[in-house]
Amino acid sequence: MMRRKYLNHSLILGLLVACSLGAATCTSNRQKDTRQIPCDSQATNATDSLLQVLASDCGTKTRFGHQDDTLYGHQWWNQEGRSDVLETTGHYPAVFGWELGGIEHGDSCSLDSVSFDDIRRQIILADLRGGINTISWHLDNPLNGHSSWDKTNNTVQAILNDSTVQTKFRTWLGRLATFFTSLKRDDGTLVPILFRPFHEHSGNWFWWGSPYCTPQEYKSLWKLTQKILKSAHVHNLLYIYSPDNVPDNRTYFERYPGDDLVDVLGLDDYHRGGADGVADYTERTTKRLKMMAKEAYQRQKIYVFSETGSESLPMTNWYTQVLTPILRETYPAYVLVWRNAYNIPTHFFAPYKGNASEKDFKKFAEQKNIIMGK
Numbered sequence: 001m002m003r004r005k006y007l008n009h010s011l012i013l014g015l016l017v018a019c020s021l022g023a024a025t026c027t028s029n030r031q032k033d034t035r036q037i038p039c040d041s042q043a044t045n046a047t048d049s050l051l052q053v054l055a056s057d058c059g060t061k062t063r064f065g066h067q068d069d070t071l072y073g074h075q076w077w078n079q080e081g082r083s084d085v086l087e088t089t090g091h092y093p094a095v096f097g098w099e100l101g102g103i104e105h106g107d108s109c110s111l112d113s114v115s116f117d118d119i120r121r122q123i124i125l126a127d128l129r130g131g132i133n134t135i136s137w138h139l140d141n142p143l144n145g146h147s148s149w150d151k152t153n154n155t156v157q158a159i160l161n162d163s164t165v166q167t168k169f170r171t172w173l174g175r176l177a178t179f180f181t182s183l184k185r186d187d188g189t190l191v192p193i194l195f196r197p198f199h200e201h202s203g204n205w206f207w208w209g210s211p212y213c214t215p216q217e218y219k220s221l222w223k224l225t226q227k228i229l230k231s232a233h234v235h236n237l238l239y240i241y242s243p244d245n246v247p248d249n250r251t252y253f254e255r256y257p258g259d260d261l262v263d264v265l266g267l268d269d270y271h272r273g274g275a276d277g278v279a280d281y282t283e284r285t286t287k288r289l290k291m292m293a294k295e296a297y298q299r300q301k302i303y304v305f306s307e308t309g310s311e312s313l314p315m316t317n318w319y320t321q322v323l324t325p326i327l328r329e330t331y332p333a334y335v336l337v338w339r340n341a342y343n344i345p346t347h348f349f350a351p352y353k354g355n356a357s358e359k360d361f362k363k364f365a366e367q368k369n370i371i372m373g374k
């Protein structure tokens with residue numbers, strides 16, 4: 001059941017009007033509240049269940065997530081069972097983010113030098129503990145082999161129309177599909193994954209960014225990707241659409257591939273500028289999340305704060321004084337903060353043992369509407 005703390009007045013009014021028009025409308029509204037339908041009609045039972053679990057809390061509670069949490073942390077690397085979040089709060093995160101950039105080449109290690117075998121093992125372990133897994137993919141540019149930050153214009157167009165580039169892209173997706181279908185539990189069922197392809201497309205830093213392809217091309221890329229993954233028998237994914245900061249609601253949906261191709265409305269938006277940036281960050285993310293909550297309800301979807309954080313945590317009370325008030329307005333199904341890099345001391349978003357924000361973070365994690373893992 002998708003309970004909503006956040007329902008704006010116009011929506012309530014709309015529902016009242018709809019109900020007054022006849023019982024059939026009311027029934028369908030009631031049905032609308034009770035069950036989410038994955039956009040992949042062949043989604044596995046576990047994938048369907050994951051969607052229902054997320055929907056049951058969306059709007060009233062938020063799960064806490066951290067990127068690469070158990071692979072490495074602030075100044076440590078690959079130590080079994082370790083997690084900066086566990087060491088500071090006493091709990092693992094409820095949601096684990098992982099990154100597959102590099103898998104497209106058949107490499108054994110990711111762009112962050114992590115072995116894909118280790119990532120697979122950590123995903124399966126997290127799932128076993130009752131955690132939820134989400135995956136991003138900073139894939140290279142198939143047009144020229146440069147990184148995902150390569151800004152060559154028309155790469156998306158080339159994938160769609162140039163058979164050589166498309167063949168390469170299909171091979172890359174084949175390797176990604178092999179990884180997804182290798183995520184097996186002991187009983188042989190597949191671990192469900194929240195997949196977030198071509199993220200932050202409203203920005204100008206990735207080759208799939210808005211200056212380098214038309215909205216139609218972006219949507220076609222999404223559609224093609226999903227079609228190829230499905231034809232490679234990948235049915236353990238929920239798909240997240242995750243623009244970065246956008247100026248208005250129209251731009252948020254400008255490249256939306258459609259309700260039949262998306263399960264989750266996401267938002268990637270970081271707090272920059274410390275104390276001076278609080279007002280701006282709070283205002284824009286709250287506004288956008290409210291819009292997403294309303295749209296998600298109407299489209300029978302869920303919404304998440306798919307990436308955020310304040311790098312190096314210059315404000316030691318960021319978690320309780322900046323993030324919490326934002327979450328409280330809409331309670332997205334989860335919030336995920338980015339990684340604590342083992343080799344870049346300033347590149348961290350969750351406090352670690354001994355960090356000045358540790359106490360504040362523990363307080364954040366103890367709130368009754370914040371869900372942590374085990």
Ligand code: BMA
Pocket residue numbers: 099101111112138339
């Ligand atoms: C970025 C940074 C990079 C990293 C990339 C993919 O935001 O953290 O250092 O390579 O994500 O994980």
